[in-house]
Amino acid sequence: METNINTFEQLKNECIERGKEIYEVAQENMALNSDLKIEQVRAHANRSLFAMKEAIQVGLVSKELSMSGMCGQDCFRIQERFKKHPALFGGTFEKILKYALATSEENIRMGRIVACPTAGSCGILPAAMLSVAEDCDCSIEAQLDALITAGEIGRIVAAKVALAGAVAGCQAECGVASSMAAAAVCQLRGGTIDQILNASALALKNILGLTCDPVAGLVEVPCVKRNPFLAVHAITAVELALAGVESKIPFDEVVDAMEQTGAMMSPTLKESSQAGLATTKTGLEVQKRVFG
Amino acid sequence: MKKTTLYDVIAPVMIGPSSSHTAGAVRLGLLARNIYKNVPKKVIFKLYNSYAHTGKGHGTEKGLLAGVLGLKVDDRQIKDIFNSDIAKSIEYEFEYCDNFKYHPNAVDMTFIGEDSQMFISGESVGAGEIAIRQINDFTVKLTGKYNTVLIVYKDMPGMLSQVTSTMQYHNINIASLFCDRNAKGKQASMVISVDGELTPEIISTIEEIPNVYFVSYIEKLEN
Numbered sequence A: 001m002e003t004n005i006n007t008f009e010q011l012k013n014e015c016i017e018r019g020k021e022i023y024e025v026a027q028e029n030m031a032l033n034s035d036l037k038i039e040q041v042r043a044h045a046n047r048s049l050f051a052m053k054e055a056i057q058v059g060l061v062s063k064e065l066s067m068s069g070m071c072g073q074d075c076f077r078i079q080e081r082f083k084k085h086p087a088l089f090g091g092t093f094e095k096i097l098k099y100a101l102a103t104s105e106e107n108i109r110m111g112r113i114v115a116c117p118t119a120g121s122c123g124i125l126p127a128a129m130l131s132v133a134e135d136c137d138c139s140i141e142a143q144l145d146a147l148i149t150a151g152e153i154g155r156i157v158a159a160k161v162a163l164a165g166a167v168a169g170c171q172a173e174c175g176v177a178s179s180m181a182a183a184a185v186c187q188l189r190g191g192t193i194d195q196i197l198n199a200s201a202l203a204l205k206n207i208l209g210l211t212c213d214p215v216a217g218l219v220e221v222p223c224v225k226r227n228p229f230l231a232v233h234a235i236t237a238v239e240l241a242l243a244g245v246e247s248k249i250p251f252d253e254v255v256d257a258m259e260q261t262g263a264m265m266s267p268t269l270k271e272s273s274q275a276g277l278a279t280t281k282t283g284l285e286v287q288k289r290v291f292g
Numbered sequence B: 001m002k003k004t005t006l007y008d009v010i011a012p013v014m015i016g017p018s019s020s021h022t023a024g025a026v027r028l029g030l031l032a033r034n035i036y037k038n039v040p041k042k043v044i045f046k047l048y049n050s051y052a053h054t055g056k057g058h059g060t061e062k063g064l065l066a067g068v069l070g071l072k073v074d075d076r077q078i079k080d081i082f083n084s085d086i087a088k089s090i091e092y093e094f095e096y097c098d099n100f101k102y103h104p105n106a107v108d109m110t111f112i113g114e115d116s117q118m119f120i121s122g123e124s125v126g127a128g129e130i131a132i133r134q135i136n137d138f139t140v141k142l143t144g145k146y147n148t149v150l151i152v153y154k155d156m157p158g159m160l161s162q163v164t165s166t167m168q169y170h171n172i173n174i175a176s177l178f179c180d181r182n183a184k185g186k187q188a189s190m191v192i193s194v195d196g197e198l199t200p201e202i203i204s205t206i207e208e209i210p211n212v213y214f215v216s217y218i219e220k221l222e223n
Helices: A008-018 A022-033 A038-060 A074-084 A091-108 A124-135 A140-160 A174-188 A193-205 A223-242 A251-264 A281-291 B019-036 B049-058 B060-068 B076-083 B159-169 B200-207
Strands: A112-114 B013-015 B042-048 B091-097 B106-112 B117-126 B129-135 B138-142 B147-154 B174-181 B187-194 B212-218
Touching: A008 A022, A008 A140, A008 A193, A008 A251, A022 A038, A022 A140, A022 A174, A038 A074, A038 A091, A038 A112, A038 A124, A038 A140, A038 B013, A074 A091, A091 A112, A091 A124, A091 A223, A124 A140, A124 A174, A124 A223, A140 A174, A140 A193, A140 A251, A174 A193, A174 A223, A193 A223, A193 A251, A281 B049, B013 B019, B013 B076, B019 B049, B019 B060, B019 B106, B019 B117, B019 B129, B019 B212, B042 B049, B042 B060, B049 B060, B049 B091, B049 B106, B060 B076, B060 B091, B060 B106, B138 B147, B138 B174, B138 B187, B147 B159, B147 B200, B159 B174, B159 B187, B159 B200, B200 B212
Parallel strands: B042 B091
Antiparallel strands: A112 B013, B042 B106, B106 B117, B117 B129, B129 B138, B147 B187, B147 B212, B174 B187
16 A cells, blocks of 8 residues: 555556545545544544635625735625626526635635635635535535545645745646645545546646736735636536546646746746736835835 | 645645745744743844745734744734734844845744843745754754754764664654754754654653753644
8 A cells, every 4th residue: 555645646546456535545644644543634624624614704794904905805895796696607606706705805814714725825725615515515524525635636736846836836826726626626526536636637737837926925916816716717627527528638747847837937926026917017006005 | 855744735724814924934933932942031033035025914923923922823813913912921023134045934033031042043935834944053954743852962973873772762753863063073963853752751861861961852833
């Protein structure tokens, strides 16, 4: 039994060999490598799951602005809109946008969130996973299976590339969050191991090259609004994968491409706020207003 | 290669907005507190580079102070820490500087007590992960993920084997080991991370090894 899995190919082989699903292999290995019981691993995941739900509930009713004053009321705006004009794509779509904004706005007002994988991308996985879980009546256990599946995806990507905008740009933060979200939702929807890996690969593949150019160096613009965009992006990947659409480039190679793209990305576009949106006329004005 | 676990990507539960600039700052403060052990009279935080430039917008100063005061990364008190009663128990000061030799998210912390002072330098290396790189004059590597013992001793043959055989006797598995010295034959340091816990009995056995000057047991941070 291989407990040191660092590629998706290994993960798939291990799932087949043990006759188990991704979350089962993930929680078994986590338990073995950390001297824990599987129940303890799941209890830890449950703490995150609970905190994700709490962040959404708090975020949905808050209108407090961030420290810079740039963000904090978009979740309110979209809820007002949906009260009068339901979204084109239905209730689950509405929830995804609301939950993603609620969570990422909680983050920038120094509320409590779950970094998944990072704080700036904290709204993507909960929004996609919990909206689908609620609307498909998934049990808490099924939600934990999905969360652990997502965690295993993020863990294996992180084994190769540090999940930090400063290292590989936003593709490694919001991009990986979306890839994890795709895995979680695909698991909830009864996807096979191949479908889950394809969903994750498709989500990541289609966001490669995304830079990290936050205005004034804050996790606000464009980060907050990027969360609902990439939560929806994950759902697209899931629907394609469940239909049997495959990523022609295997997931491990997509991660290699992300690593290479990240390494070649100019440092000015990697969380240093020296280019892109951060140095637009308005971006610089905001920086001056906030930090003087 | 950096070992990432499930917990690193679907956790921690934390106060926002930034894993490196907020949660990382809290954890640096917490681990420094575990190293210093006593309640300081005053702490001077020197923030470098990105920590210095964008720290304010991310609550980095709040995080560092909250950590030193013992608050966990998910404590809602962090947001208003400067106005809280617990912050009144110590003095604190922030300095800001640029130094390209330092990690982009680095901080030096000087703990000042009644009759002692300790210098602790650390970095927030991404996704809430941290590393303490220096304690006083010694280069170390502490991540807060394992219970760790810091041993300062005379640089001479056989010291390592005496310490590790003590651990072996108590059936303790060593996860990582890092040694450094000021100069040949002078003071040296060992940082040993272990699976499980070291009991006070094991610590005092190590303290009794001849030519061991100082032993400090640094407990890991909770996830």
